[in-house]
Amino acid sequence: MSRTPELDVPVQIVLNRDAGAPTLADQIAAQLRASICGGALRTGDRLPAIRLLAARLAVARATVDAAYGQLIAEGYLDAKPGAGTRVAGRLPEDALLLRSRGEGSQRPPEPRAARGLTERAQQVAAVASVLLPQQPVPLAVVCPSDELAPGKAWTRIAARLARTPWRHGGYAPPHGFMPLREAVADYARRFRGVVCEPEQVVITAGTQQGIALCAQLLFERGDPVWIEDPCYSLLAASVAFNGVRAIPVPVDGEGLDVAAGVAIAPDARGAFVSPSHQYPLGMAMPMARRLALLDWAREADRWIIEDDYDSELRYEGRPFPSLQGLDAGGEAVIYLGTFSKMLFPGLRLGYAIVPRALVEAFAGARLLADRHSSESQQAVLAEYMREGHYETHIRRIRTVFQKRREVLLEECEAQLSAFGAVIPGDQGMHLVFRFAADLPDVEITRRVRSAGVEVRPLSPFYRQAAPLKGFMLGFGGFAPESIRAAVGAIRRELDAAVKPSAKSRSG
Ligand SMILES: Cc1ncc(COP(=O)(O)O)c(C=O)c1O
Numbered sequence: 001m002s003r004t005p006e007l008d009v010p011v012q013i014v015l016n017r018d019a020g021a022p023t024l025a026d027q028i029a030a031q032l033r034a035s036i037c038g039g040a041l042r043t044g045d046r047l048p049a050i051r052l053l054a055a056r057l058a059v060a061r062a063t064v065d066a067a068y069g070q071l072i073a074e075g076y077l078d079a080k081p082g083a084g085t086r087v088a089g090r091l092p093e094d095a096l097l098l099r100s101r102g103e104g105s106q107r108p109p110e111p112r113a114a115r116g117l118t119e120r121a122q123q124v125a126a127v128a129s130v131l132l133p134q135q136p137v138p139l140a141v142v143c144p145s146d147e148l149a150p151g152k153a154w155t156r157i158a159a160r161l162a163r164t165p166w167r168h169g170g171y172a173p174p175h176g177f178m179p180l181r182e183a184v185a186d187y188a189r190r191f192r193g194v195v196c197e198p199e200q201v202v203i204t205a206g207t208q209q210g211i212a213l214c215a216q217l218l219f220e221r222g223d224p225v226w227i228e229d230p231c232y233s234l235l236a237a238s239v240a241f242n243g244v245r246a247i248p249v250p251v252d253g254e255g256l257d258v259a260a261g262v263a264i265a266p267d268a269r270g271a272f273v274s275p276s277h278q279y280p281l282g283m284a285m286p287m288a289r290r291l292a293l294l295d296w297a298r299e300a301d302r303w304i305i306e307d308d309y310d311s312e313l314r315y316e317g318r319p320f321p322s323l324q325g326l327d328a329g330g331e332a333v334i335y336l337g338t339f340s341k342m343l344f345p346g347l348r349l350g351y352a353i354v355p356r357a358l359v360e361a362f363a364g365a366r367l368l369a370d371r372h373s374s375e376s377q378q379a380v381l382a383e384y385m386r387e388g389h390y391e392t393h394i395r396r397i398r399t400v401f402q403k404r405r406e407v408l409l410e411e412c413e414a415q416l417s418a419f420g421a422v423i424p425g426d427q428g429m430h431l432v433f434r435f436a437a438d439l440p441d442v443e444i445t446r447r448v449r450s451a452g453v454e455v456r457p458l459s460p461f462y463r464q465a466a467p468l469k470g471f472m473l474g475f476g477g478f479a480p481e482s483i484r485a486a487v488g489a490i491r492r493e494l495d496a497a498v499k500p501s502a503k504s505r506s507g
Contacts, residue, residue: 013057024059028067036076036087047077047085120241127237136477138486139408140454141430143477144344148397153389158380168375174367175359176203176351177378183385184337184351191391192308193321194335195328196353202362205373206350207309209366210336211235211272213352215242217361218303218334219269226261226271230461232279235272235307248463251278255285258292270303271296276311276320280461280472282425282432284311284320294323297332304333310341312394315402316426324353331355339381341429342394349373349381401429401476404483408475411487419494420470432458434470437498441469444497451489 013031015024022030035041047053050068054061068085071077075092079085117125134140161168168177175181181201188194188201204210211234219225221243227236229248239246247268249261255278261268271293275285285293297304306323314320324335338350354362366372384390412422412433420435435441441457448455448471455473459466471490475483 013053015057015059024057024063025066025070028053028057028059028064029070032067032071033074033076036091041087043087043089043091045087046083047087049084124237124241127234127241130237131233134454134456134474135449137452137454138478138482139473139475140477141456141472141474142341142345143474144346145477148400148477150343150384150393151389153387154380154384157383157387161376161379161383165376168379170375172372172375172378174202174363174372176201176373177375177382179386180378180382181351183382183390185353187385187390188322188335188337188351188353191312192335192337193325194353195325196335200353200356200359202352202354202359202366203373203378204336204350204352204366205348205370206340206345207307207336207338208234208238208350209369210334210338210350210352211238211305211307212242212369213362213365214272214303214305214334214336215239215244217358217365218305219244223269224265224267226256226265226268226273227463228256228273228278229463230280230458230466231272231463232274232307233461236463239272246463251281251283253283254289255283256289256293258289258296262296268302270305272305272307273323274307274309275323276308277425277427279307279309280430280432280456280458281468282423282428282430284425284427285323290323290326294327294330294332298330302332306333306335308335308337310428312342313398313401313429314427315398315405331357334358342390342397343381347377347381349377397476404475404478404480405431407480407483408473408487411484412473415487415491416494419491419498429476430472430474432470432472434458434468439469439494439497441471444493445471447493447496448490451493453486453489455490 013028015027016022017024021027032041032047041047047068048056050061050064054064057064068077068079072079072085075090076088077085078088134142136143136145178198180203182198184201184203185196185198188196204213215225215238222245224245224247225239226249227239227246228251230251231248236246247261247265249264249271250257255275256271256273261271273285273293275290275293277284293304296302304323308322311320322333322335324333327333334355335353336350337353339347340350352362408431409422412431416433419437419439420433423432423434425431441459445455445457455471458468458470458472462468478486
């Protein structure tokens, strides 16, 4: 059904009927003129029919007729038989002048930026350009593709549930869809050694949201909290944005250096760590260091937030069990998991596994942030996990990734060994190639990207002066030939980067 065009016109007319006020026709004309000058009414917009506007304003038709007549005479309106009354195609010069100056009663508001952004807004605006998504070209870390997709089982379940979308279309519990919480608890217990019940699982919109909720809920504003240096850039930004004082603690060959943390910030109230696969460097935290970290947390009721983003992918031996599982009911650890890496990041589903006493706080904060994740997507995932496809999918991609990782390792060795070496590790979806010399990794990344290859420079992940320069190289999404060609392109850019300095040394 077509809408009545007259009612589409955004005219707000307020009449002053006091004795001594201008005539009603003059008031109507003045307000329509201002709407035209202010841009609320535009060329070609159709005005309400006289009879309708008169009824709406409770005035005589002759009053509206007089107002329209005045504006037609001034050149603001055109009236054609059969086409009604419309804003004129060519406005009088003074209307255009007023519009360009933003004058008129409906002038557009002054841009916010001109009034000054708050410090928080400026801080977070700067984050919008941090860690932009990578292009889906080699060697992006995450690159969803048909080949690595969750498969026919996913599409079958999604298609079945899509037939009755309203069944999952109401407001849903902020804790998450119970069958998904059950599936996650079961998976995390069996695969990651997490000690939990389904009631402790809070479904999130990915680890990023889990990090924000932890920063908001576990600490007082300004509390010092350790973060790894280097670490995931959006973790550092989120923690700071959510009011926590992030204290960078160096990472050594065993992950976060607990003794260094104690020396730097003994009063810290907690720590954000990636113990199973340090991000971005890639090492796993050995048992002694894990126990030291847990002791530190327990001795003063501190929190550990464990970011376990891709440790399903361990290629030599079984994955390290989670730190949460080592805590043996101590309830010092919040475990954050994500489906971004094993499935695809656009799903925006992850989970926080939290001590019972925190469940309602997490759910409440989630409710206030965005209510809940899409229940339809949660239902698809719950069914996919319940039928066992998630585990099959992980096994499948692990086999594919393992071969590709070997290719990347061989190519780095064959083509890049003059420039540095891969940091040892046996997990995940990326390798870190560290430069032997102090080369400008950000600058070289720019050139590598213009050659059609995605890498991430290492130095921006450091909070303090970067002791290492290099690249993160993803391998999961690409066939061996593409990996080979991409490493070749990187070699050419590294060659070009070192040549001028070689020349200047010899000259
Ligand atoms: C170490 C680390 N933590 C957290 C995240 C955020 O993941 P999500 O997509 O679940 O928000 C990522 C994503 O790349 C990551 O690499």
